[in-house]
Amino acid sequence: MSLDTNADSYVTADGRTIGPVVMDLKNITLRFGGVVAIKDISFDIREGEIRAIIGPNGAGKSSMLNVISGFYKPQEGEVWFRGAKRPPMKPFQVARQGLARTFQNIALFDGMTVLDNIMTGRLNHMTSNMFQQAVWKGKAEREELANREVCEKVIDFLEIQHIRKTPVGRLPYGLKKRVELARALAAEPSLLLLDEPMAGMNVEEKEDMSRFILDMNDEFGTTIALIEHDMGVVMDLSDRVVVMDYGKKIGDGTPEEVRNNQDVIDAYLGVAHD
Amino acid sequence: MFYREAGDFKTSYKDDNQTFPIRLDRAGYWVALAVAFLIVPFMVNDYWVNAIFAPFFIYAIAALGLNILTGYAGQVSLGTGGFMAVGAYACYKLMVAFPEVNIVFHVLISGGITAVVGVAFGLPSLRIKGFYLAVATLASQFFLVWLFNKVPWFYNYSASGQINAPERSVFGVVVTGPHTEAWAKYLICLIFLVALAWIARNLTRGMMGRKWMGIRDMDIAAEIIGVNPLMAKMTAFAASSFFVGVAGALFFSVYLGAAEAGESFGITKSFLILFMIIIGGLGSIFGSFAGAAFMVLMPVLLKNVLVGMMGWPTDLAAHLEFMIVGGLIVFFLIVEPHGLAQLWRLTKDKLRLWPFPH
Amino acid sequence: MSEQLLFAAEVTLNGLMAGVLYALVALGFVLIFKASGIFNYAQGVMALFAAMTLVGIQQGQIPFSHLINAIFGTEIHHFPWHVPSIIAIIAAAGVMVGFAWIVERYILKHLVGQPDIILFMATIGLAYFMEGFGDMMWGSELKTLDVGLPQGLNETVLNVTDKLFGYGFFIDNLDIVAAVVASLLVAALTIFSQYSKQGRALRAVADDHSAALSVGISLRFIWVLVWSIAGFVALVAGIMWGAKSGVQFSLSLIALKALPVLMLGGFTSIPGAIIGGLIIGVGEQLFEFAIGPLIGGATQNWFAYVLALIFLVFRPQGLFGEKIIERV
Numbered sequence: 001m002s003l004d005t006n007a008d009s010y011v012t013a014d015g016r017t018i019g020p021v022v023m024d025l026k027n028i029t030l031r032f033g034g035v036v037a038i039k040d041i042s043f044d045i046r047e048g049e050i051r052a053i054i055g056p057n058g059a060g061k062s063s064m065l066n067v068i069s070g071f072y073k074p075q076e077g078e079v080w081f082r083g084a085k086r087p088p089m090k091p092f093q094v095a096r097q098g099l100a101r102t103f104q105n106i107a108l109f110d111g112m113t114v115l116d117n118i119m120t121g122r123l124n125h126m127t128s129n130m131f132q133q134a135v136w137k138g139k140a141e142r143e144e145l146a147n148r149e150v151c152e153k154v155i156d157f158l159e160i161q162h163i164r165k166t167p168v169g170r171l172p173y174g175l176k177k178r179v180e181l182a183r184a185l186a187a188e189p190s191l192l193l194l195d196e197p198m199a200g201m202n203v204e205e206k207e208d209m210s211r212f213i214l215d216m217n218d219e220f221g222t223t224i225a226l227i228e229h230d231m232g233v234v235m236d237l238s239d240r241v242v243v244m245d246y247g248k249k250i251g252d253g254t255p256e257e258v259r260n261n262q263d264v265i266d267a268y269l270g271v272a273h274d
Numbered sequence: 275m276f277y278r279e280a281g282d283f284k285t286s287y288k289d290d291n292q293t294f295p296i297r298l299d300r301a302g303y304w305v306a307l308a309v310a311f312l313i314v315p316f317m318v319n320d321y322w323v324n325a326i327f328a329p330f331f332i333y334a335i336a337a338l339g340l341n342i343l344t345g346y347a348g349q350v351s352l353g354t355g356g357f358m359a360v361g362a363y364a365c366y367k368l369m370v371a372f373p374e375v376n377i378v379f380h381v382l383i384s385g386g387i388t389a390v391v392g393v394a395f396g397l398p399s400l401r402i403k404g405f406y407l408a409v410a411t412l413a414s415q416f417f418l419v420w421l422f423n424k425v426p427w428f429y430n431y432s433a434s435g436q437i438n439a440p441e442r443s444v445f446g447v448v449v450t451g452p453h454t455e456a457w458a459k460y461l462i463c464l465i466f467l468v469a470l471a472w473i474a475r476n477l478t479r480g481m482m483g484r485k486w487m488g489i490r491d492m493d494i495a496a497e498i499i500g501v502n503p504l505m506a507k508m509t510a511f512a513a514s515s516f517f518v519g520v521a522g523a524l525f526f527s528v529y530l531g532a533a534e535a536g537e538s539f540g541i542t543k544s545f546l547i548l549f550m551i552i553i554g555g556l557g558s559i560f561g562s563f564a565g566a567a568f569m570v571l572m573p574v575l576l577k578n579v580l581v582g583m584m585g586w587p588t589d590l591a592a593h594l595e596f597m598i599v600g601g602l603i604v605f606f607l608i609v610e611p612h613g614l615a616q617l618w619r620l621t622k623d624k625l626r627l628w629p630f631p632h
Numbered sequence: 633m634s635e636q637l638l639f640a641a642e643v644t645l646n647g648l649m650a651g652v653l654y655a656l657v658a659l660g661f662v663l664i665f666k667a668s669g670i671f672n673y674a675q676g677v678m679a680l681f682a683a684m685t686l687v688g689i690q691q692g693q694i695p696f697s698h699l700i701n702a703i704f705g706t707e708i709h710h711f712p713w714h715v716p717s718i719i720a721i722i723a724a725a726g727v728m729v730g731f732a733w734i735v736e737r738y739i740l741k742h743l744v745g746q747p748d749i750i751l752f753m754a755t756i757g758l759a760y761f762m763e764g765f766g767d768m769m770w771g772s773e774l775k776t777l778d779v780g781l782p783q784g785l786n787e788t789v790l791n792v793t794d795k796l797f798g799y800g801f802f803i804d805n806l807d808i809v810a811a812v813v814a815s816l817l818v819a820a821l822t823i824f825s826q827y828s829k830q831g832r833a834l835r836a837v838a839d840d841h842s843a844a845l846s847v848g849i850s851l852r853f854i855w856v857l858v859w860s861i862a863g864f865v866a867l868v869a870g871i872m873w874g875a876k877s878g879v880q881f882s883l884s885l886i887a888l889k890a891l892p893v894l895m896l897g898g899f900t901s902i903p904g905a906i907i908g909g910l911i912i913g914v915g916e917q918l919f920e921f922a923i924g925p926l927i928g929g930a931t932q933n934w935f936a937y938v939l940a941l942i943f944l945v946f947r948p949q950g951l952f953g954e955k956i957i958e959r960v
Contacts, residue, residue, distance in 0.1 A: 069498055070498075071494075071498060090497070090502075091497045091498045092497050092498070092499075092500045092501055092502045092503070095498060095499055095500030096500055100499065101498065101499075103495065107492050107494070107495035107498075108491075108492075108495075109484075109487055109488050109490075109491035109492060109495070109496070110491050110492075111487055111490065111491050111557065112484065112487050112488075112491065116484055116487070119481070119484055120484045120485075120488055120496075120499060120501075121499065122481075123481055123484070123485065123499070123500050123501065124500045126481050128480075128481070130477070130482055130509055130512075130513070133476060133477055133480045133481065133482045134473045134476050134477055135473075135476065136476035136479075136480070140476070140480055141288070143481075144291065144480055144481070145286075145287050145288055145291070148287045148291070149287065152287075183499065184499075187499070187500070348749075350749055350752075350753075397945075398941055398944065398945050401944065401945050401948045402944050402945070402948055403948075404748055404749055404752075405671045405748065405749060405752045406895060406944060406948065408749075408752065409891045409892070409894070409895055409937075409940075410895070410937075410940070410941045410944060412888065412891065412937055413892075413934060413937030413938050413940070413941040416933050416934035416937055417934040417937065417938055419933075420930065420931070420933045420934050423930075424927070424928030424929070424930065425928065541888075545756065545760075548753070548756070549757075552753060552757075584702075585702075586702045587698070587702060589698075589767075589772060590698055590699060590702055590768070592764075593764045593765075593767040593768040593772070594764065594768065595764065596760050596761065596763050596764025596765075596767070597760075597761050597764035597765055597768065598764075599757075599760050599761075599764075600757045600758060600759065600760030600761025600762070600763070600764060601757070601761050602757070603753065603754070603756065603757025603760065603761075604739055604754050604757040604758060604761065607743070607746075607750055607753060607754045607757065608739070608742040608743060608754070611746075611750060
């Protein structure tokens with residue numbers, strides 16, 4: 001069965017509705033000194049979909065994510081978000097627009113507890129100022145308790161109740177990844193970026209993580225863009241896949257289409273040069 | 275046996291969020307407050323207040339301030355002495371200029387002025403990190419002390435270059451100047467300390483504290499999840515300097531009575547406060563208290579034992595004090611970077627399970 | 633040339649000489665920083681301690697005599713001998729090597745892999761300990777250090793400049809010696825770190841402790857080595873400053889002067905330390921000369937810091953430091 005993925009909105013085989021384009025990247029080029037990390041790449045991310053970015057090591061995937069989250073500023077190209085061109089922004093301003101992400105090398109706050117880490121995800125939803133917080137009683141406390149409830153829901157969802165008050169620095173790798181996901185999820189983002197959410201995990205942990213990603217997308221309707229190396233996972237999870245190699249886009253489409261793309265096969269399996 | 279949370283069920287997030295989650299801790303806290311406010315003031319004399327209580331309370335305020343900046347927000351500052359001087363000189367100028375205004379307001383406004391100065395000197399922290407910043411804060415230390423020494427306006431052109439606290443009172447009780455009673459000195463410092471510790475706790479338990487700790491633990495990640503680094507660092511500098519400024523104002527007006535910038539607020543003061551929070555515990559309210567108490571008590575103790583009882587010359591005792599302080603700093607950084615506060619926490623954790631540790 | 637200009641030129645020259653001494657202290661910092669990533673706040677106290685030890689050995693002081701006297705009620709102070717300067721210098725260098733070993737054994741070993749700022753604070757603790765220890769060992773009174781370095785004004789410079797400009801420059805002999813010694817030391821250290829096997833290992837350690845360990849570099853040896861060299865540099869700096877203004881507590885404060893030099897020059901660059909030292913030496917003298925009288929004087933207290941601070945805001949890695957690329 002083939003879907004018309006170019007329509008304004010469509011329904012996937014498993015019954016989820018994919019809406020219009022949320023994020024549109026147009027002709028992005030990113031250079032570090034003389035090195036071209038990303039070369040003239042365009043693709044879009046649609047509401048409600050799971051969008052994968054794949055490619056060999058050094059293809060520029062993480063750089064792409066960093067461009068989206070505003071950490072790197074591309075020399076050329078435009079980022080369109082919700083139908084408007086995004087002006088040059090600091091990363092924290094991008095986060096305020098409703099973007100959340102996880103990192104390839106876990107970037108949690110080691111000195112804080114799991115709960116506090118997840119609460120940081122709520123910071124764009126809390127507005128009390130320094131003086132209100134100094135007094136605590138009143139707005140600051142109300143806000144804290146209301147947002148605590150949201151975080152507890154996320155904690156339940158990701159099944160990490162038992163480590164709520166543990167300092168993050170003491171947790172094993174797999175749990176840290178999950179806490180990082182919880183922090184991103186607590187932000188209730190309209191677009192969630194996952195940078196290799198399953199790197200370094202065993203099969204069981206990968207299955208758990210896949211389940212969480214699917215549930216997230218399904219239950220909260222979160223739009224997800226993810227980078228992953230495990231092809232099986234990518235092909236199973238994602239609605240559409242972008243393939244990058246040496247900073248260039250070599251394929252874009254449903255998993256089915258990408259799998260049969262000759263350039264992609266060459267990049268992954270190698271090609272005879274003659 | 276009685277020190278545990280079993281049976282002390284939390285049924286709301288509010289209960290779970292309280293400062294002392296264990297019943298016995300809560301009781302201990304109220305008892306300590308009651309003793310400090312209702313019993314001790316009737317027992318203290320000049321020696322106890324001047325040698326122990328007043329410096330302890332005031333240094334604890336300064337340590338709370340530095341802990342906000344260094345322990346919570348991760349920005350090491352060696353300029354604490356300079357900022358205390360700002361508080362002291364601001365307080366002096368205010369006391370002289372507006373004698374009819376209550377001294378409590380003078381102290382608070384001095385804190386506010388110090389906060390503004392702190393933010394100004396904190397601005398480079400956006401570009402400079404780690405010990406580059408630590409060294410950069412020395413600029414504020416040396417510049418501020420020089421300023422208060424060289425610009426006569428700050429000490430009202432007095433011949434000695436000193437500033438002297440005029441007599442002021444709160445509700446008819448004299449709290450500054452040579453006629454201050456011991457208990458009044460004690461109480462005014464204590465009230466400021468308790469109020470400010472409560473504020474410090476509130477600031478660090480909520481989103482403000484999380485933003486600061488985020489910047490401390492991983493500044494880039496914090497920025498990407500939505501912390502504005504400029505705001506986070508500036509609020510940390512502002513809050514910290516406010517505390518330090520209040521401490522400086524009290525140190526001059528209530529404790530010393532007379533001060534000279536280089537002598538009272540030199541670089542050694544900056545290090546003293548830094549040592550308090552390292553020994554007490556970085557990123558801990560309790561640690562600020564413990565560190566201040568330790569650094570105030572140890573020299574008194576050493577002096578009493580070595581000089582008083584064993585008849586050593588004072589300079590020898592002072593040398594030994596340097597060695598002990600330096601050795602302890604290294605010791606704590608190696609063994610327990612979270613200081614006395616962490617040792618206390620570990621003891622409590624053990625006690626919670628005792629006598630059935632499994 | 634006008635009187636003012638000549639005077640400014642003399643001030644500049646004196647600033648250059650002072651700058652060389654700042655650079656000498658800064659050099660000790662750079663060495664340790666390059667080899668261990670540690671910002672060694674104790675460098676100044678090391679210079680003080682080295683100078684005290686030198687004087688103590690030279691004059692045959694009994695170590696800890698004050699302590700012994702206090703405990704046992706005795707009245708001992710000196711051994712009945714004097715040690716020749718050269719032997720005393722060698723012995724003091726030996727003490728600094730021993731000190732390096734102790735620092736490695738009891739402090740650094742336990743702090744491998746800790747955040748930089750923790751290491752920095754540990755060296756502040758070390759500085760305090762050493763200050764107390766040095767005073768305890770040798771007494772805290774002002775000592776004169778005399779190892780036969782030429783003192784007084786340099787007649788030649790005075791005469792030559794007098795003939796040329798009709799205005800004699802006052803330059804200390806000691807400053808000239810210091811400049812020569814510092815230049816030699818810098819040359820030797822550059823050659824050592826760039827061309828010897830230990831030098832390469834040293835740079836490897838600077839880059840990454842664990843990675844260096846895994847390729848079989850002995851961290852312990854490298855650290856003892858580099859702290860010994862830093863101790864030796866401290867000894868040289870201690871001799872120069874001590875000969876100039878006596879051995880006492882204030883000598884340890886030259887470390888504070890070296891800090892802005894480092895910020896200016898970058899923590900990892902030996903040429904940076906030299907040029908930073910010269911800039912600050914000249915800058916603070918000229919500033920005090922030109923602006924100082926207008927705003928109350930004694931601007932040397934803070935000028936170097938404020939200069940470095942302003943400079944850092946525009947170039948956070950210093951003059952010669954490597955640019956930091958941040959990534960996640």
